[in-house]
Amino acid sequence: MIPKPELQWLAIGPELITAVGAMLVLLIGLGKGAKVRGTVLVLSLLTLAIALGFTIARFHVTTYGAFNGQVDSDELANVGRIIALSSALIAVVFGARGRSDDGRHGEFHALVLSAVCGMGLFVAAGSFVSLFVGLELFSIALYVLCALDAERAASLESGLKYLILGGLSSAILLYGTALVYGATGTFDIAGVAEASHRGVLVWTGAAMVLGGLAFKVSAAPMHWWTPDVYEGAGTPVTAFMSTATKSVAFLVLARVLTTSFAPESDAWVPVVAGIAVTSIVVGNVGALIQTHLKRLLGYSSIAQAGYLLVGLVGWEGSGIPALVYALIVYSAMTLGAFAYVLVLERDLGRDATLADLAGRGWIPEGRSVLVALPAFGMALCALSLAGIPPTAGFFSKFALFGAAVDHGYAWLAFVAVLGSVVSLAYYLRILVELYMHQPDEARAEAFAASLPAPSVAIDESGDPRDEVMTGEPSHPVPATPVRTPGRAPVIALVGVLLAAATLVLAFVPEPVLDLGCDAKMALLDVGSSCTDHQAAEETGGSSTDAAAASPEDVAPVE
Amino acid sequence: MTVSPEWFVALSGVLFAIGAAGVLLRRNALVVLLSIEIMLNAANLALVGFSRVHGAHDGQVFAIMVMAIAASEVVVGLGIVVALSHLRRELDTDDMTELHG
Amino acid sequence: MGIAFHAWLAYLAPLAGVLVILLGGSRLPVRAAGFVSVFAMVVSFACAALTLLKWNADDREHAVVSKAFTWLSSGRFHVDFDIYVDPLSIWMLLVVTGVGLLIHIYSLGYMAGDPQKRRFMAYLNLFVFSMLTLVLAGNLVFLLIGWGLVGMASYLLIGFWHDRPTAAAAAKKAFIVNAIGDVSIMLGLFLVFRESGELGFTRVFAELPNHVANNSGMAFGICALLLGGALAKSAQLPLHTWLPDAMEGPTPVSALIHAATMVTAGVYAIARLHPIFDLSIHAQELIVVIGGLTLLMAGFTALAQTDIKRVIAYSTMSQIGYMFVAAGIGAYQAAMFHLMTHAFFKALLFLGAGMVIHALADEQDIRRMGGLKKYMPKTYLLFLAGSLALAGVIPFAGFFSKDEILGFLLASGDVYGGWSYAVYGLAVAGAILTGLYGFRLVFLVFHGQPSELVEQYGRGQVMHHGHATNEHGEAPKSMFWPVAVLGLLTLVGGLIGIPGVTNIPGDFLHGAHAAPTREALEAVEFSTAKNWLLALTVGLGAAFLGILGAWLIWGRTTTSSMRTRFPRLERVFQRAFGWDAFYDATVARPVQGIASTTATLDTAATAATFDEVEVAFRDGSRIVGAAQSGLLRVYAFGTGVAFVAVVVAFLWVKGS
Amino acid sequence: MTSAFLVAGGINFDVPGSIFEVALFALFALAAVIGAIVVVSASDPFVSALSLLLNFVSLGVLYLMLDQPFVALAQVLVYAGAVVVLFLFVIAYLGDRREVFSDRRRAKLVWPFALLTVLGLGGILVGVIIGSDFPDTVSKLADTAAGHDFGTPSAIGETFLTDYLLEFEVTSLVLLVAAIGGIVLGLTGRARHDRMRKLMQTRSADQQKAVHASAEAELRRTRRTAPTAPRTDTAADADGGKEPAS
Incomplete structure (x- = not known):
């Protein structure tokens, strides 16, 4: 007789909600017409909102070892879920208008919802099995999403590249898991840490798992897929991928490294530091000459992965709270930047380049300030990505690098800060274009010439080049209708709100850092330094409170 | 057992490397997908071998799930390949350089 | 209402100005925008003055820390949004808001007719706000935030005329060099935090000495990193390269940012953080050496410049060198005194130069000037006053402040020994150079035969923004009066620090223990007649020597083409007395050689380092882009290599 | 249980030190490796897919030898039965698409290093596995918790x-x-x-113009990237050497 397994459904509440939502959306989306389209959109937004509400309401409810040890739903997982769900919510808003012509509405939403479901499972994984299954669930959904953008020929290419490289890294991760299982006899993430048999098998397995997850966070030298896939995928998908995937992968990386492989921290810390340096160098240097905005953001995302890894190096100190804060800030500013990219794309009817930004920061004569607000949001996001004080990006870098310095990795912080100096060169270009250049048609056209062709369908028997050569259209090679230009006020609004959110995060960082502290305490046992610091802060805090009572705190100088 | 499970696992290492060679060296998208299958199968062999080492079922169960997942990946991969085939003549990945730089 | 209230008001008024102008947008008339920004500065300055009065009335012993709210309290980080009011910050507050106000008024006239004037005034306000963030910061984090903000505002202002490619390049360069400084100071801050666990000034100063041993390597490391930021912001060797290029910005910007306020932030930071710098004598020696070398190098380089603003820019570097020297030996009050007088006379010189440039329709080449005295007598007088102050002629402001530094240097020689005398030698040589380049400018621009361009100006034929530039006789009133006020300050500003008579800077700054002179230095009764008389005499002598030299070389000749360049000097001297030949051989030629060599080297080094680094990065970027070839096999290969590398690295670390 | 399946074939492999078991392992390991190598190296995707079948079936037998009949069954059903068939179907649908063994210069530069990487990977994995000991290997399955149910469908x-x-x-x-x-x-x-x-x-003149423009843009881009990734002369590519991985 099979014993009835204990099922703590609430521990995977958000995943259940999104899974059910995905199926509903899929079913309803089978219908035709604009009404169905609206229904599907509302339904998927609703699903995500409910799941988000559920997660927030139960943020501090932790369940360890649910489903016979497959799920550890804790604060760390909930942070990941919140980022993934919010990012999906925004991506759905971004993608609301796309693909309206072919009568099928459900897939995009169903795939996004499934991906979020997978991410939730991934980030709440209590064992390597659920980790891998969750990873594959969202990865496969993302492969499809990348290839789905019918308006761009490059979309399929990006999907295939992502799938093949992702498959390669999944296989590596799987093999690493197998090796760890072989040495320890368990798939349990916490259980692996307790296994006494630690040898070369565990080390190799840990390295392979680390590599596989580093691929997902698009850290160099596993970054190869990033620029191409970012450019090729539809912008809503890119925005979703660049924030949600990276965030959950980082949190899982933190979970796995600091629990399962905590005994190997003497080895993985330097390796992570090395990956961080490579990412910072490759991302920042690679971005310097990019003109395609999404590609630029792709490289920038590689560099940002490097900065985030710097925080992971200081995991024993304030690294995990810093990482959580930085992930949230990163997600907000990246989504904000992509929102503006999308607004531009809608406006232009094609991909956006740097030259298309020219002069958009100005208020046109006789128009209200509101017109220039989205561009201002973009500028804020760029400043924040560059880490210029007093933006949230500055503070997140500050916290990340500070954690590394605390951990004795001052050289790493030095490299990271130097890298962010280099990054100024390309982030400032965004500002320079927005505020210091006049719009210039010819220049924009010249830049646009370097873009991938807008879905030029090459006929089986013909090549467009033949046509140009011979001068007569031997084989008709039509282009897919170029996207019709239009406005995207909702997306612009979302972008502005996100930019505002980065400001809020800069001036009120505390609640978010506290989330990070909770996440850290979820990861590491009691007596970890986060609690130590809080204790220290309480004693320190009392004196500041006393000082705050009188408006003028009189303090001796010497 | 005469042949100790380590040998099976070692074999899986060899197969894994062969599969990786396919991914790294081949240009035909279909063959690259096949190579990924080989890699996942090699990982499965390792899981199953270790499952035998520990005398526990976890590895086997995981292996079966991996099979389903690998099949899913293949379906999506083939879907993309078929879609691409409507647009291009060759499945040569070297021809897919629309995105670069 | 206490001190803190006034200080907060002084701090936030410019921000209000920015917000009003920004939100008003095009609905706000250009005139109104100008008025708003100036009004914000008036409020700010008035509050700063009230803060000073209140401080004196209260007769306080300690700094006032006023907290707005706790910005962040998480883990070990505890950062308040607070301001730190003590004599040092009040001093700086007054300089920034006072000079800032005058320059705001000046800008109203200078930028008249510029289509982007509204934006410009908003940027100016933003800059002042940023500078006050830096000055009033109560903790290291906000110091750093202010540090970054002024860089940002200066970027916006230097690149204001963005349709000039040189301006855009200069703005970028300034920003990046300053960002290097920010990096340095940020890392220093991390180390301070790591060692002391504190970020607020009060606590850091109290805690750090308990954790970092005197003269230890860590102390030197912290100080060196903090100094790196100061060097970049204050354009000292070797991070000085951005300042001359930054002259591409509008002249009021040069006056405000690159003379009076931002560039002196480094000196302020050293004075502010002196309890940290006091921990490492070697770091202080480093400050002195860098300051000494910079003041000499910049002095020589100024001699070989032909752009009127670049001459003044190099002069600024040189004068900040003096402040660094003073700060390095521990004479913080002398440094701050010179900072103030320098703000007066350098702003005066810049704004005077601005009037000349404005009159000649943006001509900045001194080879095309000459004889302007005839057409712009008032400007000439003001410029002359500024130059006299710069050279250090009694009773102008520069005389008292610079000679106080020289006096302290001489006195410190008794404490620290030989190398201190060597630096004193450098400083005196620098003083001679100051007179030389300062009056070279005066003679070349205002004396001699009027050049063709100047003649045209006299005839009212120089057109700018569609109208003749001498319509108003000299310059618009809004431009003239602020300069006149600065001229007055230049004349009397130094009187607050007459040795033995009035020692207001010393008493004010020292009295509240805000910026004490180092004890060792205090021990020397340096107000003794011997040192002072010696210092004053030597200083004055050096100034006159420089002016005399300038007169000999550039002052006596009449034809403008001859007077501008060194290589033609021989012929000039051949016609003069034998003394000239002697002078030529012993002084003029060596000085000429050194000046042109330093100038060439400086330009070359600047161009080489900056451009080559940029080119190298672009090449690197191209390599990354080329590797990202779009070929899936290459990606798979790269990814595969990455995985193997991670495994190998992991095993290698474990194995070793 | 291996024996249960193999005794049916008239051979008893449970004899201690049985040479048959070693031979069986060697045979199917070889088959799996050869299958894999052919998959990776064959120029015809059809051959590749069929060799994959060989590889999969060999693995199935190896699973049996590891006392895991259910996994073996699933392997044959899922992989051989579904995945390979899917592949074959797609290959048949797409028609004959042999890989042209030409090579781009850049890729040529890369392949020896790629091979080296792969060899390194295999070397590390095999070395690590051989080098580490499994002191707690379960020799008698009867001792495990699963007991004689190990690997049976019901246990799984x-x-x-x-x-x-x-x-x-x-x-x-x-x-x-x-x-x-x-x-x-x-x-x-x-x-x-x-x-x-x-x-x-239904192509209008406007559309023709658009197509020309985009084609020209494509051509420009091709020319610009020509030195690195020539996309035009497939004929020249076809002359390239055979890929050495085969």
């Missing part, structure tokens, strides 16, 4: 429905996503194809 089913129930369910979601993907991608490709056809028939 129990594990599936207790410990791994969640993953079991989620895997079905993965399959659903894959199904969506397969359909959508197939249809997307189809839709693009159809749109192309439709436009072909």
Whole structure:
């Protein structure tokens, strides 16, 4: 007789909600017409909102070892879920208008919802099995999403590249898991840490798992897929991928490294530091000459992965709270930047380049300030990505690098800060274009010439080049209708709100850092330094409170 | 057992490397997908071998799930390949350089 | 209402100005925008003055820390949004808001007719706000935030005329060099935090000495990193390269940012953080050496410049060198005194130069000037006053402040020994150079035969923004009066620090223990007649020597083409007395050689380092882009290599 | 239980030190390796797919030798039965698409290093596995918790429905996503194809102009990138050497 397994459904509440939502959306989306389209959109937004509400309401409810040890739903997982769900919510808003012509509405939403479901499972994984299954669930959904953008020929290419490289890294991760299982006899993430048999098998397995997850966070030298896939995928998908995937992968990386492989921290810390340096160098240097905005953001995302890894190096100190804060800030500013990219794309009817930004920061004569607000949001996001004080990006870098310095990795912080100096060169270009250049048609056209062709369908028997050569259209090679230009006020609004959110995060960082502290305490046992610091802060805090009572705190100088 | 499970696992290492060679060296998208299958199968062999080492079922169960997942990946991969085939003549990945730089 | 209230008001008024102008947008008339920004500065300055009065009335012993709210309290980080009011910050507050106000008024006239004037005034306000963030910061984090903000505002202002490619390049360069400084100071801050666990000034100063041993390597490391930021912001060797290029910005910007306020932030930071710098004598020696070398190098380089603003820019570097020297030996009050007088006379010189440039329709080449005295007598007088102050002629402001530094240097020689005398030698040589380049400018621009361009100006034929530039006789009133006020300050500003008579800077700054002179230095009764008389005499002598030299070389000749360049000097001297030949051989030629060599080297080094680094990065970027070839096999290969590398690295670390 | 299956074939492998078992392992290991190598090196995708079948079936036998009949069964059913068939179907649908063994200069530069990387990877894995000991290897399955049920469908089913129930369910979601993907991608490709056809028939002068413009843009880009990735002369490529990996 099979014993009835204990099922703590609430521990995977958000995943259940999104899974059910995905199926509903899929079913309803089978219908035709604009009404169905609206229904599907509302339904998927609703699903995500409910799941988000559920997660927030139960943020501090932790369940360890649910489903016979497959799920550890804790604060760390909930942070990941919140980022993934919010990012999906925004991506759905971004993608609301796309693909309206072919009568099928459900897939995009169903795939996004499934991906979020997978991410939730991934980030709440209590064992390597659920980790891998969750990873594959969202990865496969993302492969499809990348290839789905019918308006761009490059979309399929990006999907295939992502799938093949992702498959390669999944296989590596799987093999690493197998090796760890072989040495320890368990798939349990916490259980692996307790296994006494630690040898070369565990080390190799840990390295392979680390590599596989580093691929997902698009850290160099596993970054190869990033620029191409970012450019090729539809912008809503890119925005979703660049924030949600990276965030959950980082949190899982933190979970796995600091629990399962905590005994190997003497080895993985330097390796992570090395990956961080490579990412910072490759991302920042690679971005310097990019003109395609999404590609630029792709490289920038590689560099940002490097900065985030710097925080992971200081995991024993304030690294995990810093990482959580930085992930949230990163997600907000990246989504904000992509929102503006999308607004531009809608406006232009094609991909956006740097030259298309020219002069958009100005208020046109006789128009209200509101017109220039989205561009201002973009500028804020760029400043924040560059880490210029007093933006949230500055503070997140500050916290990340500070954690590394605390951990004795001052050289790493030095490299990271130097890298962010280099990054100024390309982030400032965004500002320079927005505020210091006049719009210039010819220049924009010249830049646009370097873009991938807008879905030029090459006929089986013909090549467009033949046509140009011979001068007569031997084989008709039509282009897919170029996207019709239009406005995207909702997306612009979302972008502005996100930019505002980065400001809020800069001036009120505390609640978010506290989330990070909770996440850290979820990861590491009691007596970890986060609690130590809080204790220290309480004693320190009392004196500041006393000082705050009188408006003028009189303090001796010497 | 005469042949100790380590040998099976070692074999899986060899197969894994062969599969990786396919991914790294081949240009035909279909063959690259096949190579990924080989890699996942090699990982499965390792899981199953270790499952035998520990005398526990976890590895086997995981292996079966991996099979389903690998099949899913293949379906999506083939879907993309078929879609691409409507647009291009060759499945040569070297021809897919629309995105670069 | 206490001190803190006034200080907060002084701090936030410019921000209000920015917000009003920004939100008003095009609905706000250009005139109104100008008025708003100036009004914000008036409020700010008035509050700063009230803060000073209140401080004196209260007769306080300690700094006032006023907290707005706790910005962040998480883990070990505890950062308040607070301001730190003590004599040092009040001093700086007054300089920034006072000079800032005058320059705001000046800008109203200078930028008249510029289509982007509204934006410009908003940027100016933003800059002042940023500078006050830096000055009033109560903790290291906000110091750093202010540090970054002024860089940002200066970027916006230097690149204001963005349709000039040189301006855009200069703005970028300034920003990046300053960002290097920010990096340095940020890392220093991390180390301070790591060692002391504190970020607020009060606590850091109290805690750090308990954790970092005197003269230890860590102390030197912290100080060196903090100094790196100061060097970049204050354009000292070797991070000085951005300042001359930054002259591409509008002249009021040069006056405000690159003379009076931002560039002196480094000196302020050293004075502010002196309890940290006091921990490492070697770091202080480093400050002195860098300051000494910079003041000499910049002095020589100024001699070989032909752009009127670049001459003044190099002069600024040189004068900040003096402040660094003073700060390095521990004479913080002398440094701050010179900072103030320098703000007066350098702003005066810049704004005077601005009037000349404005009159000649943006001509900045001194080879095309000459004889302007005839057409712009008032400007000439003001410029002359500024130059006299710069050279250090009694009773102008520069005389008292610079000679106080020289006096302290001489006195410190008794404490620290030989190398201190060597630096004193450098400083005196620098003083001679100051007179030389300062009056070279005066003679070349205002004396001699009027050049063709100047003649045209006299005839009212120089057109700018569609109208003749001498319509108003000299310059618009809004431009003239602020300069006149600065001229007055230049004349009397130094009187607050007459040795033995009035020692207001010393008493004010020292009295509240805000910026004490180092004890060792205090021990020397340096107000003794011997040192002072010696210092004053030597200083004055050096100034006159420089002016005399300038007169000999550039002052006596009449034809403008001859007077501008060194290589033609021989012929000039051949016609003069034998003394000239002697002078030529012993002084003029060596000085000429050194000046042109330093100038060439400086330009070359600047161009080489900056451009080559940029080119190298672009090449690197191209390599990354080329590797990202779009070929899936290459990606798979790269990814595969990455995985193997991670495994190998992991095993290698474990194995070793 | 290996014996249960193999005794049926008249051979008893449970004899201690049986040479047969070693031979069996060697045989099927070799078959698996050869199958894999052919998959990777064959120029005809059809051959590749069929060799994959060989590889999969060999692995199935190896699973049997590891006392895991259910996995072996699943291997043959899922992989050989479904995946390979799917591949064969797609290959047949796409027609003969042999890889042209030409090579781009850049890729040529890379392949020896790629081979080296792969050899390194294999070397590390094998070395690590051989080098580490498994002191607690279970020699007698009867001693394990599963006992004689080890590897049987009922035992696996129990594990599936207790410990791994969640993953079991989620895997079905993965399959659903894959199904969506397969359909959508197939249809997307189809839709693009159809749109192309439709436009072909109703092409206006404007569209012709647009096509020319985009084609010219493409050409420009091709020329610009020509030194690095020539896309034009397929004929020249065809002359390239045979890929050495074969």
